[in-house]
Amino acid sequence: MIPMPELPEVAAIANFLDERTAGLPIRRVDVASLAVLKTADPPYAALVGRTVGSVGRIGKYLVLTTVGQPGGKPLCLVLHLSRAGWVRWSENLSPKPPRPGGKGPIALRVHAGLPGEGFDVTEAGTQRRLAVWVVAEPRDVDRIAALGPDALSVDRGELGEILAGSTARIKNLLTDQRSLAGIGNAYSDEILHRARLSPFATAKGLSDEQVGALHAAIGEILRDAVRRLEGPGGVSAMKAEKRAGLRVHARTGLPCPDCGDTVAEVSFADRSFQYCPTCQTGGRKLADRRLSRLLK
Template sequence: MPELPEVQAIADFVDGRAAGLPIRRVDVASLAVLKTADPPYTALAGRTIESVTRIGKYLVMTTAGDDPGPIHLIIHLSRAGWLRWSDNLSPAPPRPGGKGPIALRVHCGLPGEGFDVTEAGTQKRLAVWIVRDPSEVERIKTLGPDVLSLSRDELAELLKTSGSRIKTVLTDQRILSGVGNAYSDEILHTAKLSPFATSKTMTHEQVDALYSAIGEVLRDAIGRLEGQQVARLKGEKRSGLRVHARTGLPCPVCGDTVREVSFTDRSFQYCPNCQTGGKVLADRRMSRLLK
């Protein structure tokens, strides 16, 4: 799933190419991705892209037209969505309801310029909203503060009032926005914290370590992804991971074996030596963790 660093990199990449360009046409290959109907997606044609930014893990494309006020195209890539920029887009619209990965196509600038919003796999969770105000999107309105916007004291207060497992705090977008499964694994490993640690009982030193790790892990990822082509972001993300998706491999810090806790359709990874005092976590405890 694209998380804060990847969504920021995609936003920067597309903003650098599309800002100032007119939208010539929008093609919708999967009506199921559209979560709003007013304004219609056809209202974007003829408008100019002002900027592409990020709110949490949501891409926000702001457009301007002859009418007062902006219209925003908001995209949540979910677990298997992606954005693919092209200077050679086909002028033919993608087939509605087709089996291909394309859900939405935006033609902007010169003929052939624009991007596809795609989704792989069978679990279709990609979502697109077209709104006059981002707060009209309920999932954005209920987002917690951006994880990189918090001071150390603000983080400490949030942890104290939450009472959830620290893994849950980091990944629940209603508590903190921007971090998902992969970077929460990396943050907890860097902070040397167990995923099952309870947030409200964390010591002063543990809060310091967590705050430092959040900034270190996310800003390092943002720096590594800066200026990269969108097509290379996934590979660059994987190359920087130390424990996530590395089950069975040696921890790059201590050499212990990276372990996994799995449940339903996802899993998380950790290093017992670095994070849990050598204790191997049991999967049966997962039911009380992430939702």
């Protein structure tokens, strides 16, 4: 299983890169897969010679902001790692550009910092969903402009309003970036388990107490994950750390760490989600036939 990068991973990667590249020049940018570029003007070559101002995130988007001459306008490299993308830092990058159109995982290489330093943006598997934009500001990316409030900054009242205005299943709403930005399949499972909510519960049907429990769970799960992922292992250790911290997601058939019941699964196509019947659904197993209305 490849852990899909979600808010905690993107936040940890952003902090990792910011510590290593902020204030340093971009010496070169190599594009191994032109398909990942979603913009052409300004060209990616315009980043060369600029200085990294900061690296941050918006939802699940990684934003590298660069500055040019004093008083000049910023230019942003925006990355969406999608389901199988990742960032790989190196202090010994090859001076030879990756082969364009090659079959390897490298999509983009950014030489930033001291000679030999920089990072590769990679994508595993055969489905090419990773996306890269070069824009004057992040909101020039339509997907970012359409994002809902950030999951780590939404307050209880705002979350209550979002839930009250939706007839969606709560699992569906949590993973809809237009409703709430940053949460994906894995952490939504963890949040719902912490809040003791069924994935099939209707958003607008939650009680005031359940809204409070959900809001608390969102903050607790995401902040705890960010803390764990920013450990000494760096980017290379994040995938393993994410797996180790999951309590129900991807643990089908294993005992629930809270009650000991067997973690159950609902699956469809190329995705699945997990839950604990005792903790979340009153002991009932959820039927897969209801999944056609979920996670679209």
